[in-house]
Amino acid sequence: MAALRDLEILLLWAGIISLANSTPPSTPQCNYTVTPVKYGFEISITGTTGNYIMNIREEGQPGKTHHQHSNQDLSYHVKFLKPCTEYEHHVAFVDHVGKETPCNSAEDKTRTIGMNKDDIKNVSCTPGYVCYHSDWDISTSLSASNNIPAEPCKSDQTTFCIKPGFNDICSDLTTTVTCGNTSFNFTKSIGVDFLNLSEIIQKPPTKLPAEIEPTLPKCLTVNYTCLEDGKSNEFKDLSELEPFTQYNCTGQIKENNVSIEDKTIAINVQIECDLDISITNEKPADTSIVLSWTTNSNNCPSPHLQKLSYDCSCWPSSQWKPNDPTRSQGQSCNISGLEPFTDYTCKVQPTYNNKNVGQPKEVKYLKTAAGKPDDIQILRVEHPDHNVITVTCTEPIRFRGPKKIYIASLYETSDPLKKFEKESKEKCKFTFSDLRYSTFYNLTVTAYNGEHRSKLAKSQIVETYYNNKAVIGFLVFLIILTAVTLSLVIYKIYIYSLRRRQSMNEVSEDVMLQSTAIYANVPRSEYRRKDAR
Structure with missing residues (x-):
């Protein structure tokens, strides 16, 4: 137990000695005073040698912190403060571990x-601005007559600048500096050199005659000249500008009607006229359509549209295949080369200097008038009987009209007045019967659409056959006649034979009745003479 007690006593004394060695040094004491001087404060510090930190802060604003090392008594000037302004200030000693100990004041x-007027100088810092320099912080002390706030110069934070407005050019800009109840003015004459060309607002014209009205000070005017794109030497005044043409316009600035070196930034000008085309007349023919129209524009009076021309074209309404456009310098055009009796969509496209401009005007479902049907090319003739003719033909590709009719006419070549004519709808097929046998006829077939016949009729000479019925009757009659004749001949031969036989029989009987015969020896020559007699 005694040994344990001795160990506890030894540890207690070791802790006491350790605490004695770690006790911090005494806190240094410091005092400071603040004295207002020109452009700021003078701060005097009395205290231990070392580092001090000073904080100067305007009420409601972030503070300014200053660091200073002191060997003995310290006097420090804080500059670029605002005049006539109350500041809060604090000074503290900073030890080697960074701990701050406030100083007393x-x-x-x-x-x-x-401040006084001499503390401020008019300087040049930013082009186009009126600038003032001072070792005072005058950022909130300046107020300009144009109510534009001052802003610090980018290259010098002790200089503050005010930008003159357009209305300040060619006039005086007054800047007032205020310090408490005291104020004084600075006046600067604002010349044309303060004009910023990029701030000139130039609105391109939208109507003819062209006018550009830039935003400029009252003492300045602008005279514009323009160059057409691609033409570097043909200058034009605004009054000479044409529609639908790209120009590059630059204004010569004048002060009191005297030209100065400055010119406006070039602007692009192209006036698009709001063309309104109204179709006033439509005249379809069989292969052409005539259109007439009027053109109005709200922003381009007619005298400025003298170079306006039009391209007219038509295409079948069932497809998009415009024909070659017809150019018209007036307000009517004749579109030719069309197909008769066809629905067309036609378009009038305005052009200027050979370029399409504005919106085209379309007219739909214009039907051309009926034309002549295609010619019939082939006729086929058949003879179902010797005095009957049947005619068929190839149908035309296009009838070009409201109806589809075929007309066939037939007349004897020897008697044109005796004419037969028939019509057939839909199909080209005709039958002519009860014609004269073995007769030449002129056959003609044409196509008819209700208004026009085909240009060329298809003709053909045809012939009926002989009267076969009459021939057959004649042959039958001839056969009968021949048979009757033969019958009569045979009958007569039969009667003759019968009579001769009877006669011969009677002679034989007579010879047999005679009992004697007389023979004579007559010479042959005499006998012949007797026969001859």
């Missing part, structure tokens, strides 16, 4: 002194 707020 009779007051923690001090007001800067006022």
Whole structure:
């Protein structure tokens, strides 16, 4: 137990000695005073040698922190403060571990002194701005007559600038500096050199005659000249500009009617006329359509549209295949080369200098008038009987009219007045019967669409056959006549034979009745003479 007690006592003394060695040094004491001087404060510090931190802050604003090392008594100037302004201030000692110990001061707020007009100088810092420099912070002390706030110069934070407006050019800009209840003015004459060309608003014209009205000070005017794209030497005034043409226009700036070096930034000008085309007349023919129209424009009066021309074209309404356009310098055109009796869609496209402009005007479902049907090419003739003719033909490809009719006419070549004519709808087929036998006829077939016949009729000379019925009757009659004749001849031969036989029989009987015969020896020559007699 005694040994354990001795160990506890030894540890207790070791802890006491350790605490004694770690006790911090005494806190240093410091004091400071703040004295208003020109452009700011002078801060005097009395205290231990070392590092001090000073914080100067305007009420409601972030503070400014200053660091200073002191060997003995310290006097430090804080500049570029606002005049006539109350600041809060704090000073603290910073030890080697960064701990801050506040210094004592009779007051923690001090007001800067006022300034005079000589503390401010008019300087050049930013082109196009009126700038003022001072070692005072005058950022909130300046107010301009154009109510444009001052802004710090980018290259010098102690200089503040005010930008003159358009209305300030050719006039005086007054800047007022205020410090408490005291104020004084600076006046600067704003010349044309303060004009920023990029801030000139130029609205391109939208109507003819062309006018450009830029936003400029009252003392300045602009005279514009324009160049057409692609033509570098043909300058034109605004009054000479044409529609639908690209121009590049630049304005010569004048001060009191005297030209200055500056010119406006070039702008592109192209006036698009709002063309309104109204079709006033439509005249379809069989192979052409005549259109007439009027053209109006709200922003381009007619005198400015003298170079306006039109391309007219038509295509079948069932397909998109325009024909070659017909160019017209007036307000009517004749579109030719069309197919008769066809629905067309026609378009009038305005052009200017051979370029399409504006919106085209379309007219739909214009039907051309009926034309002549295609010619019939082939006739086929058949003879179902010797005095009957049947005619068929190839149908035309196009009838070009409201109806589809075939007309066939037939007349004797020797008697044209005796004419037969028939019509057939839909199909080309005719039958002519009860004709004269063995007769030449002129056959003609044409196509008819209700208004026109085909240009050329298909003709053909045809012949009826002989009267086979009459021939047959004659042959029958001849056969009968021959048979009757033969019958009569045979009958007569039969009667003759019968009579001769009877006669011969009677002679034989007579010879047999005679009992004697007389023979004479007559010479042959005499006998012949007797026979001859």
